[in-house]
Amino acid sequence: MLSRRGFFLTCGGCAVAASAGSLGGRRALAGGAPRAFPARFWKKLPGKRVECQLCPKHCQVDDRERGFCGVRENRGGEYFTLVWGQPCAVHVDPIEKKPFFHFRPGSRAFSIATAGCNMECKCCQNWDISQSRPEDVDFHFMPPDEVVAMAKGYGACVTFTYSEPIVFLEYCIDTAKAAHKAGVAATMVTGGSGEAAPMQEVLEHLDAIKVDLKGFDEDYYRRLCKGELKPVLKTLEVIARSGVWLELVHLCIPGQNDGEKEIRAMCRWVKGHLGRDVPLHFTRFHPEYQMKNVPPTPNATLIRCREIGMAEGLRFVYTGNVPGLSGEDTICPSCGKTVVARRGFELEGMHIKNGRCEFCGFGIPGVWS
Amino acid sequence: MNRDGNSPERRRFLQALGAGAFAAAGCSSSCAGKQPQQSAPATGQATSSVTTAATRTEAARVVAAGGKPRVVVVKARRALTQGYDADRGALGAMLEAGLLALAGEKDAARALASYVRAGERVGLKINGLAARQAATHFELVDELSALLGKADIEPRQQIVFDRFKRDLTESGFGANRRDGYRCVGNDEAGHEEEIALMPSSASRLARVLTRQVDGVINLPVLKQHMLSGMTGALKNNFGCIHNPNKMHLYKCDPYIAEVNAIPAIRDKQRLVIMDALRPVVEGGPSYQPGAAEVANLLLFATDLVAIDTVGLGILEDLRAKRRLPPLDKEGLFPTHLATAGKLGLGEADRARIDIVEIEV
Numbered sequence: 001m002l003s004r005r006g007f008f009l010t011c012g013g014c015a016v017a018a019s020a021g022s023l024g025g026r027r028a029l030a031g032g033a034p035r036a037f038p039a040r041f042w043k044k045l046p047g048k049r050v051e052c053q054l055c056p057k058h059c060q061v062d063d064r065e066r067g068f069c070g071v072r073e074n075r076g077g078e079y080f081t082l083v084w085g086q087p088c089a090v091h092v093d094p095i096e097k098k099p100f101f102h103f104r105p106g107s108r109a110f111s112i113a114t115a116g117c118n119m120e121c122k123c124c125q126n127w128d129i130s131q132s133r134p135e136d137v138d139f140h141f142m143p144p145d146e147v148v149a150m151a152k153g154y155g156a157c158v159t160f161t162y163s164e165p166i167v168f169l170e171y172c173i174d175t176a177k178a179a180h181k182a183g184v185a186a187t188m189v190t191g192g193s194g195e196a197a198p199m200q201e202v203l204e205h206l207d208a209i210k211v212d213l214k215g216f217d218e219d220y221y222r223r224l225c226k227g228e229l230k231p232v233l234k235t236l237e238v239i240a241r242s243g244v245w246l247e248l249v250h251l252c253i254p255g256q257n258d259g260e261k262e263i264r265a266m267c268r269w270v271k272g273h274l275g276r277d278v279p280l281h282f283t284r285f286h287p288e289y290q291m292k293n294v295p296p297t298p299n300a301t302l303i304r305c306r307e308i309g310m311a312e313g314l315r316f317v318y319t320g321n322v323p324g325l326s327g328e329d330t331i332c333p334s335c336g337k338t339v340v341a342r343r344g345f346e347l348e349g350m351h352i353k354n355g356r357c358e359f360c361g362f363g364i365p366g367v368w369s
Numbered sequence: 370m371n372r373d374g375n376s377p378e379r380r381r382f383l384q385a386l387g388a389g390a391f392a393a394a395g396c397s398s399s400c401a402g403k404q405p406q407q408s409a410p411a412t413g414q415a416t417s418s419v420t421t422a423a424t425r426t427e428a429a430r431v432v433a434a435g436g437k438p439r440v441v442v443v444k445a446r447r448a449l450t451q452g453y454d455a456d457r458g459a460l461g462a463m464l465e466a467g468l469l470a471l472a473g474e475k476d477a478a479r480a481l482a483s484y485v486r487a488g489e490r491v492g493l494k495i496n497g498l499a500a501r502q503a504a505t506h507f508e509l510v511d512e513l514s515a516l517l518g519k520a521d522i523e524p525r526q527q528i529v530f531d532r533f534k535r536d537l538t539e540s541g542f543g544a545n546r547r548d549g550y551r552c553v554g555n556d557e558a559g560h561e562e563e564i565a566l567m568p569s570s571a572s573r574l575a576r577v578l579t580r581q582v583d584g585v586i587n588l589p590v591l592k593q594h595m596l597s598g599m600t601g602a603l604k605n606n607f608g609c610i611h612n613p614n615k616m617h618l619y620k621c622d623p624y625i626a627e628v629n630a631i632p633a634i635r636d637k638q639r640l641v642i643m644d645a646l647r648p649v650v651e652g653g654p655s656y657q658p659g660a661a662e663v664a665n666l667l668l669f670a671t672d673l674v675a676i677d678t679v680g681l682g683i684l685e686d687l688r689a690k691r692r693l694p695p696l697d698k699e700g701l702f703p704t705h706l707a708t709a710g711k712l713g714l715g716e717a718d719r720a721r722i723d724i725v726e727i728e729v
Binding site: 059122133226 | 498499500536556560566570573595596611612615617618652654655657
């Protein structure tokens with residue numbers, strides 16, 4: 001394994017690559033032994049078993065076994081996380097890549113991820129790490145203070161992303177706390193499949209969160225994600241009540257979750273339960289992992305989904321993953337002028353001052369500075 | 370699924386098991402060698418021992434498709450010395466009797482040669498999860514290794530493997546056993562980068578399986594399992610992939626069957642020897658004090674579904690002896706057996722399995 005210095009030196013520029021698939025080179029899948037740290041959010045069961053209470057799966061884990069996520073292990077009746085402080089992906093991204101469109105546009109996100117996920121989406125673009133165990137990928141020991149120091153060095157916020165931060169929630173909480181202590185913002189990109197108590201705890205230390213609302217149908221979640229919709233909706237309501245800035249992404253997969261009825265129902269739910277000001281991004285699917293046989297999302301689908309969202313009364317609906325396609329800009333709901341112009345991850349124009357439209361003074365929801 | 374749990378033959382067999390006096394279908398240990406002649410071998414080894422492994426695999430499929438796959442159940446009066454330590458002498462006799470009955474050969478090494486050929490690299494997939502208390506007995510592997518040697522599979526060509534080096538070590542399989550075979554954890558050898566796609570999931574295969582062995586002798590432990598109902602030969606192959614934790618939803622069904630249908634796994638299965646010396650009848654798959662029941666059994670088959678189906682019957686009976694409810698009453702009936710049967714991986718209908726019982 002590289003020394004820590006070598007690890008970062010190899011990354012160069014602002015790209016601090018650690019490993020894993022699209023984020024860097026994955027070595028042969030025989031990594032070193034990860035360090036184990038006491039996990040939180042679990043309870044003991046008889047016979048040295050434990051029940052994880054981090055996410056709705058509530059894995060009952062036998063001694064010497066791991067939960068669904070593959071990163072939490074029962075050792076003699078005590079539960080441990082094998083990913084605390086051990087990111088396998090470290091990168092500096094534009095905040096628009098997350099995507100956050102209403103959170104500090106044009107800023108940077110110091111992005112970290114560990115191995116593991118509590119779902120298995122057939123379309124996962126980061127499956128190399130999300131569907132791996134800690135020992136399957138290169139990782140480096142990077143405790144919270146170091147993450148924060150590096151983020152600060154880049155003038156970036158800290159973002160937990162790429163795989164599923166809920167499975168490394170203890171690390172997220174500790175890092176977000178350290179970030180706030182140092183005056184650095186903390187954000188999260190998640191599938192939202194977490195239990196209320198741990199989610200509430202991490203939300204106390206976050207400034208923004210983006211949730212993938214992968215579909216609006218239980219069968220879809222079960223069939224394509226090995227997950228459930230209901231807990232995600234519950235999490236969204238918890239987030240909405242917390243006041244942490246929230247944005248949503250819906251990856252449109254042709255023939256799977258892009259039906260008009262489903263999109264309309266989802267938009268109505270978002271408006272009714274989360275509010276009309278929550279940005280909703282309809283993003284383009286790219287064939288990946290177990291869905292290489294499905295074509296990319298047609299642009300027309302994204303445009304139609306956006307139109308449905310707007311028609312249902314959502315005020316900030318975007319298209320994504322297609323640079324140049326209409327629907328990337330933020331439009332002032334009052335005067336109809338473009339207040340944030342974007343092309344892909346590039347910020348091309350900014351007309352929001354002190355949270356208000358420069359043209360008409362209308363307050364634009366979001367975190368703008 | 371037809372569980373056929375109450376057939377007269379099975380009842381007699383299990384009654385005998387419970388009483389400790391094993392009924393061997395009228396056959397004593399002295400005539401164990403004649404047992405194969407009582408019905409046709411499952412794998413069509415009327416051919417000579419020079420039959421290639423590839424041919425053998427084909428033959429096994431043909432016979433399994435046209436006739437009843439055979440499962441040989443060998444019982445020793447006493448196969449354990451104390452606790453979980455096994456009696457090597459008893460295991461040797463059980464191995465010999467089981468292989469002869471399964472292969473229809475007169476010599477154990479020749480019988481083994483029906484499944485692996487000289488010079489091949491043979492993987493010995495053990496189950497080491499529960500450590501020494503409920504892992505595949507290393508004494509069994511030692512005896513098998515010696516027989517493999519006689520079948521011209523040198524010890525260095527024999528690789529014991531499982532998911533973690535830790536599990537191997539704690540099961541008594543050190544770095545290299547004194548008997549010479551190699552012990553490799555998948556965490557050491559790694560997994561393929563390319564994913565193996567299944568209808569319901571995806572995984573990466575252990576490199577030991579894909580690169581280091583030509584065929585596999587599957588050596589599961591018969592255990593109740595808190596999530597899948599039971600663990601046996603089929604579930605033991607979860608140790609050939611990198612993410613079995615992803616496959617435990619919905620009682621592991623259809624994941625267990627689909628993993629076993631991956632060609633790289635399916636096509637390397639040559640033989641199953643199930644360690645049922647001391648099955649874990651409750652609280653599995655880990656070992657809980659008092660959760661194992663001495664049964665002194667080894668099972669032999671080439672059909673993974675059939676051997677698990679027979680194993681399930683034994684497990685249910687041992688549970689009944691303890692007044693534990695049937696697995697279906699606990700919502701833990703192993704539905705993956707029927708799914709595997711539907712995928713053509715073997716026979717899940719007990720009535721269509723040729724069960725041969727032998728006492729040594």
